[in-house]
Amino acid sequence: MTSVNATRPATRAVRVPGPDTVWYDRRLGRLLGRLAVGVTILVIWWIAAELELMPRAILPTPLSVLFAFIGLLGSGAFWLAVAQTLSAALSGLGLALLVGVPLGLVLGLVPPAERSTRFLLDLGRSFPVIALLPVLILVLGVTFRMEVTVVFLGVLWPILLQTIYGSRRLDPVVRDTTRSYRINLGLRFAKVLLPAAAPFTMTGVRVAASIAILLAIAVEILGRTPGMGLSLGNAQLDERPDISIAYLFAAGFLGLGLNSLLQLVEDRVLVWNARGDQAGGYAQ
Numbered sequence: 001m002t003s004v005n006a007t008r009p010a011t012r013a014v015r016v017p018g019p020d021t022v023w024y025d026r027r028l029g030r031l032l033g034r035l036a037v038g039v040t041i042l043v044i045w046w047i048a049a050e051l052e053l054m055p056r057a058i059l060p061t062p063l064s065v066l067f068a069f070i071g072l073l074g075s076g077a078f079w080l081a082v083a084q085t086l087s088a089a090l091s092g093l094g095l096a097l098l099v100g101v102p103l104g105l106v107l108g109l110v111p112p113a114e115r116s117t118r119f120l121l122d123l124g125r126s127f128p129v130i131a132l133l134p135v136l137i138l139v140l141g142v143t144f145r146m147e148v149t150v151v152f153l154g155v156l157w158p159i160l161l162q163t164i165y166g167s168r169r170l171d172p173v174v175r176d177t178t179r180s181y182r183i184n185l186g187l188r189f190a191k192v193l194l195p196a197a198a199p200f201t202m203t204g205v206r207v208a209a210s211i212a213i214l215l216a217i218a219v220e221i222l223g224r225t226p227g228m229g230l231s232l233g234n235a236q237l238d239e240r241p242d243i244s245i246a247y248l249f250a251a252g253f254l255g256l257g258l259n260s261l262l263q264l265v266e267d268r269v270l271v272w273n274a275r276g277d278q279a280g281g282y283a284q
Contacts, residue, residue, distance in 0.1 A: 092151025104163025
């Protein structure tokens with residue numbers, strides 16, 4: 001009778017979130033902390049409105065703002081304004097991607113070019129783009145193209161600078177290895193440079209997306225172009241602070257939703273980066 005030594009396959013422990021895990025405790029703690037901050041702000045707001053520390057024409061009650069927000073959700077004009085603002089913001093963001101990513105990769109790969117343009121980069125990211133609004137209105141008029149141009153000039157810099165930083169973070173060992181094996185430029189660009197710079201570029205895109213929404217609304221308020229900003233300004237002229245604040249909340253939710261969507265895309269496309277972040281979070 002022969003005996004067979006069966007070897008069991010190695011099993012890996014699977015981490016299941018639960019009340020006894022540090023990850024669960026931290027996530028629950030963050031959620032409770034955010035709820036506490038939100039409730040505190042609402043209570044302070046309500047007390048200030050009820051005591052009329054500021055005139056009702058400036059600070060309405062949270063309940064009136066909630067009713068105004070619900071009313072906006074059922075209005076076709078509101079969704080048209082959202083579409084106009086979102087189209088301008090995304091158009092400017094798309095143009096910034098087309099210009100900022102290739103330019104950032106080139107400047108990151110060629111250090112002399114980056115050093116030569118560093119002053120212009122610092123000046124561009126520090127310059128308030130809204131100050132150009134009167135000039136752009138004179139040149140382009142109060143048009144959709146003018147609004148897209150302002151958004152583009154405002155969101156170009158986060159994408160460009162993050163791409164430069166990402167391309168410069170390429171491991172020198174990897175760079176020397178690709179050169180030693182004489183890997184062609186196209187393959188090196190697609191398989192080495194882009195994966196290294198992509199996480200930093202996506203961070204710049206998410207920052208730029210929020211800025212794009214804010215710039216679009218600012219241009220619509222100041223330049224009177226159609227969109228959420230124009231509707232917000234009209235509500236202020238009509239002495240309806242509840243509606244104007246409801247538009248502010250809607251703009252915030254729009255920026256938050258766009259940022260969450262980009263984060264989801266990043267997690268799905270940049271799988272290696274998402275796994276690294278997740279492992280780092282567990283290690284903490």
